[in-house]
Amino acid sequence: MAAPAPTPAPPSPSRRTFLGRLSLPERNYLANALRTETVGGVILLVAAIAALVWANAFGSSYASISDFHFGPESLGLNLSVAHWAADGLLAIFFFVAGVELKRELVAGELRDPKAAALPVVAALCGMAVPALVYTLVNVVGGGSTDGWAVPTATDIAFALAVLAVIGTSLPNALRAFLLTLAVVDDLFAILIIAVFFTERINFMALAGAVIGLAVFWLLLRRNVRGWYIYVPLAVVIWGLMYNSGIHATIAGVAMGLMLRCTRREGESHSPGEHIEHLVRPLSAGLAVPLFALFSAGVSLSGGALADVFIRPETLGVVLGLVVGKTVGIFGGTWLATRFTKAELNKDLAWADVFAVATLAGIGFTVSLLIDELAFVGDEDMINRVKAAVLLGSLTAAVLAAVLLKLRVRRYQALYEAEELDEDEDGVPDIYEQDDPEYHLRMAAIHEKKAAEHRRLAQLAGAASNEPDRPA
Structure with a gap:
């Protein structure tokens, strides 16, 4: 009697590759975004060094210029230079962060809830663990817990500047993971600022800011164009938000989130992508x-x-910054892959994730901003914590540089494979491997090269057989 046929095994659930190859549109967007961020990060690094030299060599002039006040007193905007930089100029930074977040939510890595779970969990753990480390140190040491939020932020521009300085060719997937982490990090940093560092609210000014945002949204939906409309409106919204008691940078985030970041038929770029391209520099x-x-x-x-x-x-x-960020991001990533269907790219190792987690310990821009909000009125403590932010960021940068250098050869091989464009059509070959026309083009290219090699070999053979001519 024949044995019964074995029962087929149930199909295994499909698994997603963590840090796998990006889609071509995402890869192109990432390349453009990182190019600007890297240049901006180098400028940021130069500015930070200049500030340290200026403050330590010519402290009196640095203090007098930083404390110089200007602006309309009647509108509640007679602010110091340092205050204008923190509340005014950083609103531009948070506007770009808002556009980045909107794009990630509708067209990027965060549009799929399953795919978004991993960077969101990693970013949340990367903020919770540093806050916990700070709190434990200060509870045990008898310090102030007011600065718990200072080490929770990652400075993507500074992190990319470190990458540019050490010359590491990170694969696109690792760069995208770092960028997505920073976008989610910025979102929660904004929420922390809005919820925990708002002491009193002027509801009239807040109502005016909300009305201004509603007008901003309505103009966008009606496809009204013209910078001369939006820029003055944005300044009014910013001024009202500042006077409301809520940190003025929230206005920038809100306006960035309102932009449309999906492309319609016939559009090469969405309005959000276009405006981000203009404002990011x-x-x-x-x-x-x-x-x-x-x-x-x-x-x-x-x-x-x-x-x-x-x-x-x-x-x-x-x-x-150094321990909490690394442990939080690496631990959160490992736990997310352990309990979901995601699996690490076979070309990478967990050591690579650990190195990127260490790099995320560079907290600068938002950390300095939160420091000023957490210890407002205590200039001595603000300066001490600023020194700690700089030292912690420098330590994280050095450790990350060492860890990344240990794998630089592997990164270079992966990066070159991702960027190879042998048929010179502007699209990396790795994205065309399933295209029959690509294989026809490559066959023609290889045949042309082989014919050229044969011709050169024939010429070399003819030259070697030619009899010596008399002098």
Whole structure:
């Protein structure tokens, strides 16, 4: 009697590749975005160094310019230069962050809830663990817990500047993971600022800001165009939001989220992508560096640096950035892949995720902003915590550079494979492997090269057989 046929095994659930190849549109967007962010990050690095030199070598002039006030007093906007940089210029930075977030939600890595779960979990853990580390250090050491949010932020521009300086060719998937982490990080940093650092609210001014945002949204939906309409309206919304008591940068985020970031038929770029392309250089090349110039100028004497490791507030910031960020992001990523259908790209290792998590410990722009909000009125503590942010970010950068350098050869091989365009049609070959026309083009290219090699070989053979001519 024949044995019964075995029961077929149930099909295994499909698994998603974590840090796999990006889609071609996402790859092109990422390349353009990172190019601007990297240049802006280098400018930011220069601005931070200039601020340190200026504040330590010519401290009196730095303080007098930073504290110089100007602006209409009647509108409640007679602010210092440093205040204008933090509340005014950073609104441009957060506007770009809002557009980035909107694009990620509707067309990028966060549009699929299943795919978005991993970077969101990683970013949340990467903010919760540093806050926990800071709080534990200060509870044990008897310090102030007011600065718990300082080490929760990642500065993507500074992180990419570090990549540019050390010359590491990271694969696109790792860069995209870092960028997506930073976008989610920015979102939760905005929520932290709005919820935890708003003491009192002027409801009349807030109502005016909401009405202004409604008008902004209506004009966008009616396809009204003209910078001369939107820029003055944005300034009014910003001024009302500032006077409401809610941090003025929230206005920038709100307007960025209102832009349409999906493409309609016949559009090469959505309005959000177009405006982001125009504003991003202003943010990365001017707004953020000027904020750094008037925020990073702290005294770095030997005693001040030693105090970083003595006071619980500053030690909590350093440990939060260096240890908390790394453990939070790496641990959150591992847990998300462990309990979901995602699996790590076979070309990469968990050491690569750990290196990127360490790199995310560079907290600068938003960390400095939260420091000023958390310890408002205590200039001595603000300066101490700024020194801790700088030292923690520098430590994270050095550690990440070492870890990335250990894998640089592997990264270069992956990057070259991703960027190879042998048929020179502007599309990397890896995206055309399933296209029959691509294989025909490649066959023609290879045949042409082979014919050229045969011709050169024949010429070389003829030259070697030719008899020597008399002198």
